[in-house]
Amino acid sequence: MKHILLIFTLFVGLQMGAQETTGSIVGKMTDKELNDEPLAFANVLIKGTTQGTTSDFDGLYEISGIEPGVYTIVFSYLGYETIEIPNVEVIAEKVTNIDVPMSASSGFELDEVVVTTVARKDSEAALLLDQKKSIEIKTSIGAQELARKGVSDVAAAVTKTTGISKQEGSGNIFVRGLGDRYNVTTMNGLPLPSNNPSKKNIDLNIFSTDIVESIGIDKTYVVRNYGDFAGANIDITSKDYKGDGFLAISIGSGINTEATSVDQFYLNDGPNKSGFYDIIYPASPLSNYNFTTSWDRTEASSPINLDLSLKGGDSFKIGENGLLSIFGVGSYSNDYNYNEGISRGGVNVSGLSRRDYTYNTYKYNTNTTLLGNVGYTTPEHKLLYNALMVNTSSQQQQEYFGVVDAFDYAPEGGAFVQRALFDRTVLIVHQLLGEHSLSDQLEVNWGGAYNFVENDIPNRRQVILTPDDWDEPEGPKSFQQTLNSSDNHRFYQNLEEEEVAANMAITYKFKEDGEEGTFGGKLTLGYSGKFKTVDFEAIQFNFNITQRNPDNSLADQPIIDDIYNVDSYFNQENLNAGLFSIATFRGGLGTPNVLDPQTYDGTQDIHAGFLNLEYAFNPKFTITAGLRGEQINQSIEWSTSLDPSGDKSEFDTFEVLPSLSIKYELNDKQNLRFATSKTYTLPQFKERALFQFEEVTQVYFGNPSLYASTDYNVDVKWELFPKSTELISLGFFGKMIQDPINAVTVNSATNDISYVNSGDQGTAFGAEFELRKNLFERETELEDFFAKENLTLGFNMSYMTSDQDLDSEKVIEETTEAGILPLSVDFSTDSDRLSGASDLLVNGDLSYYKEFKKDKNILATLAYNYFSDRIYALGTEGKGNLVDKGFGTLDFVFRTNFNKHVGLSLTAKNLLNPEIERSQENQDITVLSYKKGQNIKLSLTYNF
Template sequence: MKYILLIFTLFVGLQISAQETTGSIVGKLTDKELNNEPLAFANVLIKGTTLGTTSDFDGLYEIAGIDPGTYTIVFSYLGYETIEIPNVEVVADKVTNIDVPMSASAGLALDEVVVTTVARQDSEAALLLDQKRAVEIKTSIGAQELARKGVGDVATAVSKVTGVSKEEGSGNVFVRGLGDRYNVTTLNGLPLPSNDPSRKNIDLGIFGTSIVQSIGIDKTYSIGNYGDFAGANIDIVSKDYNGSGFLEVGLQSGINTVATGEDFYLNEGPNYSGFYNTNSPEFPLNNYNFTTSWDREDGGTPTNIGGSIRGGNSFNLGENTRINFFATGSFSNRFQYREGINNGGVNIGTALPNSEYDYVGYRYSTNTTAMGNVGLRHKDHSIKYNYLFLNTSTQRQDEFEGIIDREDDAPQGGGFVQRATFERNTLFVHQLLGEHGLGNRFDVKWGAAYNFLANKVPDRRQNTVLPDNNSEPNGPKSFRLVSAASSNHRFFQDLDEEEISGNLALTYKFKANEDDDFDGKLTLGYSGRFKDVDFEAEQFNFQILLRDSNNNPIDQPLVDPRNIDAYFNQENLVNGLYQIRTFRGPLSFAGALEPQFYNGSQDIHAGYVNFEYKVSDKFTMLAGIRGEQINQSINWSTVIQGEGSNELDNFEVLPSVSFKYALNEKQNLRLAASKTYTLPQFKERAPFLFQEEVNQDSFGNPDLQSSTNYNFDVRWELFPSASEVVSLTAFGRFIQDPINQITVASAANDISWANTGDNATAIGAELEVRKQLFEIEKETADNILSESLTVGANFSYLNTNQKLDPDKIAEETTFTVRPTFTETNLSGASDFIVNADVSYFTELREDRNFQATMAFNYFSERVFALGSEGRGNLIDRGVPTLDLVTKFQLNKHLTFGLNAKNLLDPSVERYQDDASSNIDPIFVERGVLEEEVDILTYKKGIDLRLSMTYRF
C-alpha cells in the first residue's frame, strides 16, 4: 500500500488534446438469393459524397478516412434491390460495421441489417479481418490491443503473440524457440539495422508503442522478404494519420518497488538525458588524464517519468489529391534494481563455481523518440516519407562481493568488483515509399531506406580489490594481490552501422472474371541491401606493480573500495604503484595505442517471381521463387588472432508455396512450405574478446558458416465473429548446420559460436483462442449502455533436438571445445509458452466507463548456451509474469489509469545443469557435473504507474 501512496504523490500528469480524427465503415454483404453466400463487387457509397468502394470476393468492404458525422449509406448491385441505410453514425477513431443481406426483390427488414461500432483500423477486429483475407499465415497486433494490455514497447508487444517469448533483460525475442539469428525485423517492410554488435536484430524494447499502428508477425516465409529467416519476420508499421488536425501532450510517472526501497547509486559522468558521450583522453599511457571518477555517486530519487507530444493533420489539395502529416516526440526513463547471486563456471569435481558473488545492480535507462511522416495521395498514386530518430541509453552500476577465483584471487571470499557502464544507441531512419496503380492491370510498389546506427560504450570502468591477506577475507583491502592487468580497466567502444536498402515490385493482374476483377497476379521483384559495419575498441588496463625497475619490492597501500580515486591518480602513477597499458601492451610497445577493430560489409542482391491464383471461390494458391546473392566479408586486427579476414560468398535459391482453402465463410485451412537460410553475425565471426558482463566473456569464430532451413506450417482457423478467432497450427523446421551458442572451458563460462552438428529439428503446435464471453446492452432513460467480458489465450508446444558432432566442431573452429552431450535441445527453445488475458469493460453512463485487463505470460525453461567439457547446459528457468491495466473515464474530459506490471515478481534464475544423460562417452572416464548449480538469480520488482489524462 505504501508504494501506491508514494506513486500518487510522485505523479503529475496532464494530456491536452484538441483531436478530431476520422472513422471508417466496414462490413459484409451477403446474397439472399444464394443462401447468404458472400456477395462480391457490390457498390457501397456514402450518399452526398464521393466516398465509396466495392466488396471483395468474401463480400467484405471498407471505406476509410470519413469525418465524424451521420450519413446515409447506399448499397447497390446489378439486378438487385438498392438499399439505403440512413442515420449511420461515424465516430472518430472508430469502425462502424454494417452487414447487409441483399436480394433481387424488395422488402428488406431493418432487423436484417446489423450495425455495430468497433475501434479504428488498427483495432483487433480490423486486423483479424486482414488475417482472414490474407493467403499467407500471418498474425498482427494493433494499437488498440497494445493499449488494452498496457504494452509500452514493441518487444513486450510481440511477446503477447502465440509462440513468442522475450529474453530477460533485453529486447531480443524467441519465436517458436528460435532466437535472434532466425528472425528478421523491418519498419514498413524495409530492414532495420542492429543496435548491438552481438545481435542480428535491433532491440525491439527501444521502440515505444506510441509510434506503432500495428505489428505484423509472419511466421511463414514470404517470397518478398529476405531469405535470412526461420523464426519470424517482425514488421513494425509506423503510425499514419488521415484525420483532421490535432495536438496532444502528455506526462506520466511511476516507480519500481525494489528500486524505491533501496539507496540508489549510478556512475559519475553520464547525465539523466541519455545523450552523454566522451572520448578517451590524449596521452592516456604516460599520464593519468582520465577525468571521471571510479567511484559511484548518489543516483537521486528513482522515480520513472515520461513526457510526449504528438500531432497531425490532413487536407485535400484539389478534388483527387490529399496530403497528410504526423509527428510525435517522447522521452521516458526507468530505474531498476537487482540483487542476488552471480557465479562463474562450475568445477566438475567439487560442483562449486570458480567465482561466487553476492551481486547488486543499479540501472537507469532512457528512451528519446522522434518520428514524423508526410504522405501525398493522388488518385491511384501515393508517396510517403518516414523519419525516425531514436536515442536510448542504459547506465549500470554493478557490484560483486565474494570469491573471485577459488584457486587464486580471494579464494576464501572478500573480493570486491565494481563496474560502471554507460551504453548509448542512436538510430536514424529515412524511408521513402510509393505505390502506383497503372491502369487496371498493373501495380507498382517501391521503397528505399537509409539507416545509420551508432552504438557507443564511453569509458566503462571496472576495478577489483582483494583482501590484503587471503586468510582474512573480511580484513583490509588492497590491490597487492591483483595479478591480471585487465582486472582494473577503462574501456571505450564505437560501433557504426550504415545501410542502404531498396525494394521494387511490379504486379500484373490477369484472367479477368465476370465481376471485373482478376483471378491471377504475377509479381516480379528486386531487393537490395548494402551494409557496412565498423567496430573499434580501446581498453586501458591498470596493471598493479609489485617491483620497481631495480627489482625492489613495492609497498602497495591499503585501499578503501569506496574511494578508488584515492589510488588511481597522477601521484601514484608517478610513484610507480601501477602502469597504464592497452590490449597490446605499455607505451614502450610499438602500436600500443592502435585500437582493436573489425570491419565488415554485407551486400545482398535478390530477385524473385511470385504467382498468386484463385483457382476457385474457396481455393487460392501462392507460389514463388527467390534468388539471393550474398557476400559477407570481415577483416580484423585483434589480440586473439592478430590481423586477418574471412568471406562468405553464397548464392541461395529459395522456393516458397502457400495454399488457402476456405472451408466456409468462417473457416480457413492454410498450408505453407519454404526453404530459407541463416547467416552468422559479424560479432559471431570476429575473433575479439567481448567482456560485456562480469563472469561472461565471449569471442567470435571466423570459420562459422551459414545454415539452411526447411520450413513447414499448416493452420486451421475459425472466425466466429469480427473480433473472435480460434486457430490451431502445426509446424516444423529442419535446420542443416545449426549455429549454437556454446560454453568454452574457462573459469567464467566464456561462450562462442559454432556449427555444432549436421542438422537440428524443431516440431511444435500452437493454439490461439480469442472469445467474447458476453456483451450486454443496458437501456437507461437516456442511453443504451454496454458491458462486456473478453478473454484471449494462446499456447505453444515445441520439441527441438540436435545431434552434436565434436569432430565437426574441432574441424570448423579455432578453439578447443567438446560438447558434453551427444544430443540436446536448441539454445533458446522453450517447450511451453502461454499467454492469456481477460478484459472487462462497462459503461456506467454516457462518457463514463471502466476498463480492466489482466494479462499473464509464461515460458518454460530454455537453454542459454550448450554445455561442454562435462558440464551441463546453462539453463534459464521459466518465468511467469502478471500485469494489471485499469482505466476509469470519469467524463468526456478526464480519465485516470493505474498499471501494475510484474505483479508476481518471480525470481529470474540461470543454472548450470547436471550431465545425467546423453553424455559423450569420453566424459564417462573424465567425469561430469552431477548436480545443478545456480549461476545467476535476481528479482525485478513490481512497476507501478499512475496516469491522468484530460481532453478538451
C-alpha cells in the same frame, strides 16, 4: 485438453439469430482504398431512433424490425467521419439494400453522401479481418490491442502473440524456440539495423508503442522478405494518420518496487539524466593521469520513473481527390531498476564455481523517440515519408562480492568487483515509400531507406579489490595481489552501422472473376537490395598494478580503507610513485601505435530478385507460390588483442529460396492453411570477428570459420472466426536446420564462450492454439447513443519439442580446415534441445470495457505470460547446460476516459515478482538469480 475441446465444440455450434418479419435494411460496407475489402465492426444507426447494429467480418449488416417509413441512415466507425444517407424507404415485409463503399476521395458520391476521411487500420477487428482474408499465414497486433493490454514497447507487444517469448533482461525475441539469429526485423517492410554488435536484430525494447499502428508477425516465409529467416519476420508499421486534426499530451510517473526498497540509489559519475552523454578518452592517457571522471559511485536522486509524450496529426484535402496527412510524436521516458542476487561462472563438472559472487546492480535507463511522417494519397497513388530518431541509454552501477577464482584468485572470498557502465544507442531511419495503381490490372509498390545506428560505451570502469591477505577474507583490502593487467581498466567502444535498402515490386492481375475490378490471379515480380557497412573500434586502458620494484623486491601497495573511494589510489600522485602504470593491449608508453584501437570492419551486400504467383482455382481454394534468389557477400577484417597483426575472412554464396502457401476456405468462417519454404541463417559480424568481449563472469570471442545454416520450414493451420472480434485457431509446425549455429563453452582454462556450427542437423516440432472470445457483450440505450459493455478473453499456448546433433569432431575439423582459429569443444551429450527453446509458452488476458456515456468509459485488463525452462548455452566437458528457469508474469491495466479530453491510466506490471534464475543443469548450481520488482505507473492524457 478435454476442456479445450468442449469450448471448441460450443463455439462451432454458435448460430445466427433469426430475422425479424418486419421491414429491414441490409447491406455491405467496403473500403474503396483497399480494393473494396469488407469493413468490419462499423456502426449503422437509424437517425432519430435507437435502432442500429454493426457490420460483421464480411462487412455485412442488418437492421430488422423497422416500421415502414422514410429514414436517414448514419454510418460511422472509429477513425471515420459520419456518413449519412437520407431518404431511405423501408417497406413492410421487404428488405432495403444499401451497399456503402467508403473512400478518402472527396469527389466520391453516393446519392448525397460525401466521405471526408478514411478508416484507421489499427483495430483488433480490422486486423483479424485482414488475417482471415490473407492467403499467407500471418498474425498482427494493433495499437488498439496494445493499449488494451498496457504494452509500452514492441518487444513486450510481440510476446502477446502465440509462440513468442523474450529473453529476460533484454529485447531478444525467441520465436518457436528460435532466437535472435533466426529472426528478421523490418519497419514498413524495409530492414532495420542492429543496435548491438552482439545481435542481428535491433533491440525491440527501444521502440515505444506511441509510434506503432500495428505489428505484423510472419512466422512462415514469403518471398517478398529476405531469406535470412527461420523464426519470424517482425514488421513494425509506423503510424500513418488520416483524420481530423488532433493534439494529445501525456505525462506519467511510477516506481519499481525493488529500486525504491534500497535506502540510497547509486549511479556513475559522468553521465547525466538525459541519456545523451558521450565522452572520449583524454589526451596523453598513458603518460599522465588525465581521466576526469571518478571511479567511485555517486548518490542519485529518488528512483522515480517519468514519461512524457506529445503527439498530433492532421489531414487536408488537396484538389478534388488528394489527401495530405501529417503525423508526429515525441516522447521521453526513464526508469530505475535494482537487482540483487547470485552470480557465478566457470562451474566445473563437480559443481565447484570458479567465480562466485553475490551482487547488486543499480540501473537507470532512458528512451527518447521522435517520429514524423508526411503522406499524400489519391485513389491511384500513395506516397509516404517517415523519419525516426531513437536515443536510448542504460547506466549501471554493478557491485560484486566474493571469489574471483576459487583456484587462485581470492579463493576464500572477500573480493570486491565494481563495474560502472554507460551504454548509448542512437538510431536514425529515413524511409520513402510509394504505392501506385496504374490500371485495374497493374500495380507498382516501392520503398527506399537509409538507416544509421551508433552504439557507444564511453568510459566503462572496472576495479577488482581483494583481501590484502587472501587467508583473511574479512581483512583489509588492497591491490597487492592483483593478477591480471585487465582487472582494473577503462574501456571505450564505438560501433557504427550504415545501411541502404530498396524494395520494388510490380504486380499484374489477371483472370477477372466476373465482378468488375476483381481478379483471381496475381503475378508479382520484385527486387530487394540492402547494403550494410559495419565499423567497430574499442580501446581499453589497463591500469597495471606494480607487483615488484625495479630491484625485484615486492612492491608495497597501500591498504584501501574505503572500497567506494578508489580515487584515493588511482591518481597522478600514485602514478608518479610507480604504484601502477597505464597501457593498452598493444603495450605501454613508448610502444609504436600504442593508441591504435582494436577494430573490426565489415560489409554485407545482398541482391535479391523474386517471382510470386497468387492464383485462385475457385472462390475457396487459393495458392501462393514464390521463388527468390539472393546473392550474399559478407566480408570482415580485424585487428584485435587476439590477433594484433590483423586478418580478414569472407564468404560469398547464392541462395535459391522457394515458398508455397495454400489456403482452403471450408466455409465463410473457417480456413485451412498450409505453408512450406526453404530459408537460410547467416552468422553475425560479432560471431565471426576475432574479438573478445568481456563481462564480469564470462568472456566471449568470435569464430571466423562460421558459415550459414540452411532451414526447411512447414506449417499447417486451421482457423475459425465466429464473430468479427473472435478467433479460434490450431496450428502445427516443423523445422529442420542443417549445420545449426550455437554458442558453446570451448575447452579453455577460463571457460570462454564462442560460436560454432555444432552439428549436422537440428529439428523442432510444435503445436499452437489461440482463442479470442467475447464472454459477453451488450448495448444499453442512452440518448442518441448506444453504450457498449463487454468482457473479452484472449488465450494462446504453444508446445514444442526440439533436438539437434552435437558433434565435437565436426567442430574441430571445420575450424582446423579454416586455418584461422582451431577450436576444441567437448559436448556433454551427442544431442540436445535447441538453445532458447521453451517447451511451453502460455499467454492469457481478460478485459472488461464499459461505456457510461459518449466519451466516458473504463477499461480493465489482466494479462498473464509464462514460459517453461529453456537452454541458455549448451553444456560441455561433462557439465550440464546453462538453463534459464521458466516463470510467469501477471500485469494489470486500468484506463478511463472522463470525457473526450481527459484520460487516466494505471498499470501494475510483474505483480507476482518471481525469482529469475539461471542454473547449470546436471550440477544443480544456480549461476544467476534476482528479482525484477513490480512496476507501478500512473499516467494522465489530455487531448486538445
